[in-house]
Amino acid sequence: MTKRISTQRTFSGVSRRSFLAGTGAVAAGLTFSGKGFAAEEKVLNFYNWDTYIGETTLDDFEGETGVKVNMDLFADNDELFAKLKAGNPGYDVIVPTNDYVERMIAADMLVKLDHAKIANIKNVDPSFLNPAFDPGRVYSLPYMWGSIGIGYRKSRVKSVPDSWKVLYDSDEYAGKIALLAAPSTVLQIGCKYLGHPLNESDPAVLEKVADMLIKQKPNIKVFAEDNGQDLLLSGEVDLTMEWNGDILQVMAEDDDISYAVPKEGGLLWEDTLCIPTGAPHPENAHAFINYILDAKAGAAIADFIQYATPNAAAKALMSDEYRNNPAIFPTDDVIKNSETAIYQGTDYTQLVDRLWTKIGAA
Amino acid sequence: MEDWRRGRSAFWLIGLGPTVWLVLFFLLPLTIVWLYSFAELRGVVDMEVTGTLSNYARALDPLYLEVFGKSLVFAGITTGVSLVVGFPVALAIVFATPRWRPVLLLLVILPFWTNLLIRTYALIAVLRVxxxxxxxxxxxxxxxxxxxxxxxxxxxxxxxxxxxxxxLLYNNTAVIIGLVYVHLPFMVLPLYAALEKLDRSLIEAALDLGASQWRAFLTVVVPLSMPGIISGAILVFIPALGSFLTPDLLGGTDSQMIANVIERQFKSANDWPFGAALSFLLMYLTFAALALRAVFARNAGGL
Known part of the structure; x- marks a missing residue:
C-alpha cells in the first residue's frame, strides 16, 4: 500500500515553485494567537506517509508558531495501525486512510477533534464534511484523496482499458498484467466488476470473486507489493491496478503511460488528519491540523505532492493544469460509479485473508 | 584446564549478562507469542488468552497444510541446490593456496555486508525483462x-x-534462485570447516588403491564431510522455510510461502492469535525435522 514512494524524485522539478509558495504562506501571516498552547512544550510528533507533505510545510509551521515538528514515516496503514495498537508511542498527528479511521474509532484509538480550534475547516469542500466513515467529522479531517484504477502503456493496448475485465476476466493481455497485493482491495473491486457493491460482505459472492481470480491467475504476472508503477515503467507489465498518485509519478517520466478508472467504477480513498489517543501535545496538534487546512499551506502541499486536495480554498489557488487533470481529479461520472471501502469487522477481514491464501495456494 | 568451580563468582558474573538477555529478549517474547496462540480476539485490538485450541484447528485446515507443504518443497529444493553449488566452492577454497584462501572466504562472506533487501532488489535488476x-x-x-x-x-x-x-522474474524459479543466493554462504562455511579438517592422505590412499576421482569423492570425501553437510543443510533449510521477503519480491502469483501467510496475520488480517498458532506450528515442524535427523543419525551408526 505504499502510495507515495519516489514522489520526491519525480517532482523535484517543482521544488522551487513550491518553495516560493511556501514562503508566501508565511508572508501571508496566519492568525495564530499562540496563547492557547503556552502550557505545552513547543514540539509536535507527526506520523506520515513518505514524501507526503510540502517541501517547506514543517519549517513554515515552526516559523509561524515556534512549534518544532518531528516527522516519522510509515509505509502502509497496517504499519501505522500495528504501531499504535499497543499504545501511542508519542505521536500527536497521524494520517490514516478512511477505512482505518473507522477501525481506529472502533478500537478507541482516536480522540475527538475540537472544531473550535480548527477555524480553517471553512476551507474544506462541503462534500467532504459528512463522510460515512466519520459522520460529522468528529475524529478526522480530510488531507488528500484519490482513486484506484488501471495504469497502462498506451502503445501496448488496443484501446483504453475501460473495464476491469482486462485484469480480472480475460486473457487478452496474459502475462502482462499486475494486480495489487492488497487482499481486500482486489476482492472489493472484483465485487464491483461482477455488479455487486464494493463493500459486498456475502461470503458466497466473495467466494465467486476468488474463484474468478483463481481462473485468471495464469494470466496475472504478479500481485505487486508496492511497485506496480515501476513494473509498468520498466516494461515488466503493460497494465496494472494502482493508486492514481503512483501512476501520476511514472506518467511524468514516460509519455506512453496513462491512467483510467473503468466504467464499473473504482475505489475512492481519502487520507485524513487525526489525533491519536494519548497524544502528548493535543493543542499543538489542533494548531497543526488548522495550519495544513489553510489555503496557501494546503496549495503548497498539493503543488508538491500532486494529489487531489479536498481543500476548496487551496484548490482555487492551483493551476488549471492541476485542477483539470483527470488522473488527479476523477471525472464526475467516475465519482458517481465509484465507492469508498468501509471497515467491516473481524469476520470479514478473516474471510478475506482466507480467500487470499486460497488464491495464492490454488 | 582450571575448574570453573574454583571461580564460581566470576562464572556467575560473566554468565549473568547473557542469561538475562536470553530470558528477557528471547524466552519471554517467545512465551508471549506462544500464549497468543491460545487467545481469542475481542474486538479490534484486544485479545484474551482463553486456552482455546481453535487457532490450531484453523491452522490444520488442508488449505494451510498445503501452503506448509509447498514451503517445505521450496526449502528442500533450496537446500539441495545450495549443496550441489556449495560443495565445489568449499572444495575450491580448501584446495586454494594459503595466500588465496582468506580472500576467497572473504568473497563468500561479502554479501552479508549489504542489506538483504538491497541484494534482493539488485537481483530484480538482473532478472527483469x-x-x-x-x-x-x-x-x-x-x-x-x-x-x-x-x-x-x-x-x-x-x-x-x-x-x-x-x-525470468515473478515465478517459482526466481524464488529458488533468490533463496539459494541468500543462503549459499550458510552452506559453504560449514562445508569448508569440515573439508579443511579432512585428512588428505585418505584421498591419496583411495586414489593409489585404484579408485577413480569420482569414486574417491563419493566414498571418502562425502562421508567424511557429512557433519558439515548436515549442519549446512540445517542452516539453509530452516531459514529458507521461514522466508517471506524473497517470495514477496521475486515470486509470482503462485509463490506464496507459509511465512507470507503469517506476516499477513500480523498486518492486514490483524489476527495475531492465528498468526501465533501458524508460527508455532512452523516451529514444531522444525523441531520434528531436527528430531528425525537425530533418529536417522543414530540408526546410521552415529555422527
Missing amino acids: RGFANFTLEWFWEQSTTLLSLLGLGSYQLLGERFEPLE
Missing part, C-alpha cells in the same frame, strides 16, 4: 544474427525476427 541477464542474452543474439547474415544466412531468420526477452 529489461534487466542485465536479458541485456546480455540480447547482445549475444545480435552478434549471432550479424554473424549469420555475414555468412549469407540472414534471410532465414534462424534466431527469430527479433529478440524475445526471457521471463
Whole structure:
C-alpha cells in the first residue's frame, strides 16, 4: 500500500515553485494567537506517509508558531495501525486512510477533534464534511484523496482499458498484467466488476470473486507489493491496478503511460488528519491540523505532492493544469460509479485473508 | 584446564549478562507469542488468552497444510541446490593456496555486508525483462544474427525476427534462485570447516588403491564431510522455510510461502492469535525435522 514512494524524485522539478509558495504562506501571516498552547512544550510528533507533505510545510509551521515538528514515516496503514495498537508511542498527528479511521474509532484509538480550534475547516469542500466513515467529522479531517484504477502503456493496448475485465476476466493481455497485493482491495473491486457493491460482505459472492481470480491467475504476472508503477515503467507489465498518485509519478517520466478508472467504477480513498489517543501535545496538534487546512499551506502541499486536495480554498489557488487533470481529479461520472471501502469487522477481514491464501495456494 | 568451580563468582558474573538477555529478549517474547496462540480476539485490538485450541484447528485446515507443504518443497529444493553449488566452492577454497584462501572466504562472506533487501532488489535488476541477464542474452543474439547474415544466412531468420526477452522474474524459479543466493554462504562455511579438517592422505590412499576421482569423492570425501553437510543443510533449510521477503519480491502469483501467510496475520488480517498458532506450528515442524535427523543419525551408526 505504499502510495507515495519516489514522489520526491519525480517532482523535484517543482521544488522551487513550491518553495516560493511556501514562503508566501508565511508572508501571508496566519492568525495564530499562540496563547492557547503556552502550557505545552513547543514540539509536535507527526506520523506520515513518505514524501507526503510540502517541501517547506514543517519549517513554515515552526516559523509561524515556534512549534518544532518531528516527522516519522510509515509505509502502509497496517504499519501505522500495528504501531499504535499497543499504545501511542508519542505521536500527536497521524494520517490514516478512511477505512482505518473507522477501525481506529472502533478500537478507541482516536480522540475527538475540537472544531473550535480548527477555524480553517471553512476551507474544506462541503462534500467532504459528512463522510460515512466519520459522520460529522468528529475524529478526522480530510488531507488528500484519490482513486484506484488501471495504469497502462498506451502503445501496448488496443484501446483504453475501460473495464476491469482486462485484469480480472480475460486473457487478452496474459502475462502482462499486475494486480495489487492488497487482499481486500482486489476482492472489493472484483465485487464491483461482477455488479455487486464494493463493500459486498456475502461470503458466497466473495467466494465467486476468488474463484474468478483463481481462473485468471495464469494470466496475472504478479500481485505487486508496492511497485506496480515501476513494473509498468520498466516494461515488466503493460497494465496494472494502482493508486492514481503512483501512476501520476511514472506518467511524468514516460509519455506512453496513462491512467483510467473503468466504467464499473473504482475505489475512492481519502487520507485524513487525526489525533491519536494519548497524544502528548493535543493543542499543538489542533494548531497543526488548522495550519495544513489553510489555503496557501494546503496549495503548497498539493503543488508538491500532486494529489487531489479536498481543500476548496487551496484548490482555487492551483493551476488549471492541476485542477483539470483527470488522473488527479476523477471525472464526475467516475465519482458517481465509484465507492469508498468501509471497515467491516473481524469476520470479514478473516474471510478475506482466507480467500487470499486460497488464491495464492490454488 | 582450571575448574570453573574454583571461580564460581566470576562464572556467575560473566554468565549473568547473557542469561538475562536470553530470558528477557528471547524466552519471554517467545512465551508471549506462544500464549497468543491460545487467545481469542475481542474486538479490534484486544485479545484474551482463553486456552482455546481453535487457532490450531484453523491452522490444520488442508488449505494451510498445503501452503506448509509447498514451503517445505521450496526449502528442500533450496537446500539441495545450495549443496550441489556449495560443495565445489568449499572444495575450491580448501584446495586454494594459503595466500588465496582468506580472500576467497572473504568473497563468500561479502554479501552479508549489504542489506538483504538491497541484494534482493539488485537481483530484480538482473532478472527483469529489461534487466542485465536479458541485456546480455540480447547482445549475444545480435552478434549471432550479424554473424549469420555475414555468412549469407540472414534471410532465414534462424534466431527469430527479433529478440524475445526471457521471463525470468515473478515465478517459482526466481524464488529458488533468490533463496539459494541468500543462503549459499550458510552452506559453504560449514562445508569448508569440515573439508579443511579432512585428512588428505585418505584421498591419496583411495586414489593409489585404484579408485577413480569420482569414486574417491563419493566414498571418502562425502562421508567424511557429512557433519558439515548436515549442519549446512540445517542452516539453509530452516531459514529458507521461514522466508517471506524473497517470495514477496521475486515470486509470482503462485509463490506464496507459509511465512507470507503469517506476516499477513500480523498486518492486514490483524489476527495475531492465528498468526501465533501458524508460527508455532512452523516451529514444531522444525523441531520434528531436527528430531528425525537425530533418529536417522543414530540408526546410521552415529555422527
